[in-house]
Amino acid sequence: xxxxxxxxxxxxxxxxxxxxxxxxxxxxxxxxxxxxxxxxxxxxxxxxxxxxxxxxxxxxxxxxxxxxxxxxxxxxxxxxxxxxxxxxxxxxxxxxxxxxxxxxxxxxxxxxxxxxxxxxxxxxxxxxxxxxxxxxxxxxxxxxxxxxxxxxxxxxxxxxxxxxxxxxxxxxxxxxxxxxxxxxxxxxxxxxxxxxxxxxxxxxxxxxxxxxxxxxxxxxxxxxxxxxxxxxxxxxxxxxxxxxxxxxxxxxxxxxxxxxxxxxxxxxxxxxxxxxxxxxxxxxxxxxxxxxxxxxxxxxxxxxxxxxxxxxxxxxxxxxxxxxxxxxxxxxxxxxxxxxxxxxxxxxxxxxxxxxxxxxxxxxxxxxxxxxxxxxxxxxxxxxxxxxxxxxxxxxxxxxxxxxxxxxxxxxxxxxxxxxxxxxxxxxxxxxxxxxxxxxxxxxxxxxxxxxxxxxxxxxxxxxxxxxxxxxxxxxxxxxxxxxxxxxxxxxxxxxxxxxxxxxxxxxxxxxxxxxxxxxxxxxxxxxxxxxxxxxxxxxxxxxxxxxxxx
Amino acid sequence: xxxxxxxxxxxxxxxxxxxxxxxxxxxxxxxxxxxxxxxxxxxxxxxxxxxxxxxxxxxxxxxxxxxxxxxxxxxxxxxxxxxxxxxxxxxxxxxxxxxxxxxxxxxxxxxxxxxxxxxxxxxxxxxxxxxxxxxxxxxxxxxxxxxxxx
Numbered sequence: 001x002x003x004x005x006x007x008x009x010x011x012x013x014x015x016x017x018x019x020x021x022x023x024x025x026x027x028x029x030x031x032x033x034x035x036x037x038x039x040x041x042x043x044x045x046x047x048x049x050x051x052x053x054x055x056x057x058x059x060x061x062x063x064x065x066x067x068x069x070x071x072x073x074x075x076x077x078x079x080x081x082x083x084x085x086x087x088x089x090x091x092x093x094x095x096x097x098x099x100x101x102x103x104x105x106x107x108x109x110x111x112x113x114x115x116x117x118x119x120x121x122x123x124x125x126x127x128x129x130x131x132x133x134x135x136x137x138x139x140x141x142x143x144x145x146x147x148x149x150x151x152x153x154x155x156x157x158x159x160x161x162x163x164x165x166x167x168x169x170x171x172x173x174x175x176x177x178x179x180x181x182x183x184x185x186x187x188x189x190x191x192x193x194x195x196x197x198x199x200x201x202x203x204x205x206x207x208x209x210x211x212x213x214x215x216x217x218x219x220x221x222x223x224x225x226x227x228x229x230x231x232x233x234x235x236x237x238x239x240x241x242x243x244x245x246x247x248x249x250x251x252x253x254x255x256x257x258x259x260x261x262x263x264x265x266x267x268x269x270x271x272x273x274x275x276x277x278x279x280x281x282x283x284x285x286x287x288x289x290x291x292x293x294x295x296x297x298x299x300x301x302x303x304x305x306x307x308x309x310x311x312x313x314x315x316x317x318x319x320x321x322x323x324x325x326x327x328x329x330x331x332x333x334x335x336x337x338x339x340x341x342x343x344x345x346x347x348x349x350x351x352x353x354x355x356x357x358x359x360x361x362x363x364x365x366x367x368x369x370x371x372x373x374x375x376x377x378x379x380x381x382x383x384x385x386x387x388x389x390x391x392x393x394x395x396x397x398x399x400x401x402x403x404x405x406x407x408x409x410x411x412x413x414x415x416x417x418x419x420x421x422x423x424x425x426x427x428x429x430x431x432x433x434x435x436x437x438x439x440x441x442x443x444x445x446x447x448x449x450x451x452x453x454x455x456x457x458x459x460x461x462x463x464x465x466x467x468x469x470x471x472x473x474x475x476x477x478x479x480x481x482x483x484x485x486x487x488x489x490x491x492x493x494x495x496x497x498x499x500x501x502x503x504x505x506x507x508x509x510x511x512x513x514x515x516x517x518x519x520x521x522x523x524x525x526x527x528x529x530x531x532x533x534x535x536x537x538x539x540x541x542x543x544x545x546x547x548x549x550x551x
Numbered sequence: 552x553x554x555x556x557x558x559x560x561x562x563x564x565x566x567x568x569x570x571x572x573x574x575x576x577x578x579x580x581x582x583x584x585x586x587x588x589x590x591x592x593x594x595x596x597x598x599x600x601x602x603x604x605x606x607x608x609x610x611x612x613x614x615x616x617x618x619x620x621x622x623x624x625x626x627x628x629x630x631x632x633x634x635x636x637x638x639x640x641x642x643x644x645x646x647x648x649x650x651x652x653x654x655x656x657x658x659x660x661x662x663x664x665x666x667x668x669x670x671x672x673x674x675x676x677x678x679x680x681x682x683x684x685x686x687x688x689x690x691x692x693x694x695x696x697x698x699x700x701x
Contacts, residue, residue, distance in 0.1 A: 054566025070563070077568040140576030147571075171563050178574060190583045197611055200580075200587035200595045208599065208606040210614040211621070211685060211699050218609045220597040224587060225580040245629035247611035248597065253669065309637070309676040312627040316635035316678045317669070341629040 002303045017261045025272035031180045032154050043179050061166035064495025067155050068488050070170035071148050078144050079111040082137040095130035096204040109472035114141035116483035119336050119458035122467040124241030126219045139226050146233025147177040152487050153270050153367025157277045159494030189228035197251035200224040231262035234365045236336030236458040244339040245315050256318050263333040266366035282511035287373045289516045291363040295332045302328045302352040313344025324349050331356030334365040336458025347543035357455035358527050371490045375407045380522045393507025397500050410489040415530050417454045417478045422447050430470035444538035454482040608682050619651040624681045635678040652695050662687050
């Protein structure tokens with residue numbers, strides 16, 4: 001359990017983050033509405049130059065298929081170039097430690113992982129990647145997947161706006177996301193990280209002679225520039241294998257809090273953007289409160305057990321409380337960075353992590369979490385409509401049978417791509433091949449591996465031990481489906497809204513506190529109905545075993 | 552919808568791939584490197600600690616201490632290079648160091664307390680940086696640690 005002061009500090013950290021998100025939301029709205037800005041003097045010529053050499057017509061409108069395909073094809077091209085960089089890193093510059101090129105399956109896994117915003121890592125960066133690869137493959141894809149996710153979220157919102165005729169232009173949204181949102185935010189965050197002690201250099205190591213006379217290699221690199229986008233972009237992939245537990249990524253209790261705040265910033269800001277772009281700010285309320293009530297429940301579950309001050313697997317400077325808080329946040333925002341060894345976490349904290357990744361919208365990844373929350377709202381509206389005998393409506397739009405089918409498919413993809421590969425991993429002997437057993441502890445690790453892939457989260461138990469052809473390919477495929485199939489279906493839903501009539505306000509009031517409660521309840525019921533048996537075999541079973549045998 | 556009949560143009564895809572690689576993968580990390588190296592070189596290069604002009608380690612990365620006269624780091628943490636130990640851990644090592652060096656336990660306790668960190672007390676227990684307290688020992692007792700002054 002936690003004490004009152006800790007509870008208050010959690011509320012303060014979350015409150016301040018939500019406040020900052022609220023403050024930057026109007027700026028994001030202006031970026032996507034192409035409103036005049038003070039940055040225009042500098043950025044307009046840059047953007048015009050980019051549009052010109054890429055033959056982009058900024059006024060060209062896109063429907064959902066075109067918007068989605070533009071994003072998908074760009075991501076594929078980015079994956080190809082990053083794949084080549086990883087495989088050929090021994091022939092490219094800035095490889096001071098002389099690392100060989102990656103194997104094709106590890107390179108495939110890594111680019112899929114980073115392009116889908118998952119950042120599941122089957123390697124230890126400090127012992128595998130050159131400085132050039134860290135920048136032009138890893139950080140590059142962290143930026144582009146973050147930008148793609150935000151764009152998809154924005155396009156999704158546009159479909160619901162009264163009188164909208166298209167979903168916008170992907171290329172323009174993508175460029176402006178990078179130049180006007182990610183560049184300034186990441187620059188500020190990177191400098192703050194450097195001040196806090198995060199290295200930023202093109203050297204890979206400094207050799208020192210320790211006090212006892214042995215030689216020690218201090219592994220450095222361009223870490224601060226990664227830290228900022230890994231958290232702001234809800235990416236989560238680390239420069240080092242130990243991720244945000246490594247002192248050079250997360251040097252102090254202050255940087256730890258800063259990271260928690262950064263992870264939540266853009267997903268939360270986009271909820272406000274939703275309300276503002278729609279011109280109905282109150283409609284952001286069920287998304288915001290729904291997300292944060294469920295996040296609160298996840299935190300309470302994780303904080304139930306006795307949290308050790310410091311234990312094996314937990315860094316001294318964070319302590320047990322901040323490690324738990326971080327673990328719940330990283331799964332709730334589907335970031336996937338970790339500041340402690342997951343194997344040292346209490347089974348209830350792991351259960352809480354699973355919940356965040358099952359729901360995917362508390363608040364979820366930036367852009368994508370919002371899409372999932374609207375998906376849950378439509379399911380809830382439909383269920384309530386059935387119960388009250390009214391035609392289901394959302395934002396004055398009648399919800400049709402096709403809409404309900406689409407959201408149900410989007411919802412059901414998630415359990416399918418988690419559970420089937422988990423079974424295959426055991427049936428094919430792939431789990432046993434890396435020494436993972438069939439007991440509740442081993443099962444939790446494999447279930448977690450595919451859940452983190454499907455939710456595009458990226459935290460994991462396996463780490464470099466997952467670097468086998470089976471796990472590289474299997475999780476690679478799961479990440480691709482988890483990312484692009486869900487986005488395509490939800491964009492199709494939004495794209496079909498453009499042509500629909502908006503009715504009056506005869507339907508259910510979705511901006512009321514009562515609706516938020518119903519929404520939260522229906523999300524809990526849906527997720528528990530779908531996933532409870534699988535949780536019961538894994539962390540919940542470990543929990544009860546721990547109660548009798550000790551943790 | 553008319554969009555399906557349009558011919559797909561691959562120029563934006565190729566162009567944006569190259570431009571995003573240049574901006575995100577090169578321009579940005581190099582820009583941050585430039586700013587960091589000019590304004591915050593100590594942090595940017597890994598907080599390297601010097602003793603008598605020689606680099607002896609990093610403040611943020613644990614180094615191996617095995618001799619009984621030094622405080623020892625943990626060997627079981629998540630990162631494997633946790634530079635800190637809790638106050639209790641430090642106190643528990645004081646009798647060993649005192650035995651090996653003859654430094655009174657009270658003086659060692661004082662040094663530990665002087666270097667206490669973890670001002671965010673609500674989030675965890677106070678801790679000390681192992682390299683920092685060992686350097687403090689060398690500074691405070693140069694005769695005892697004469698072989699280790701670089």
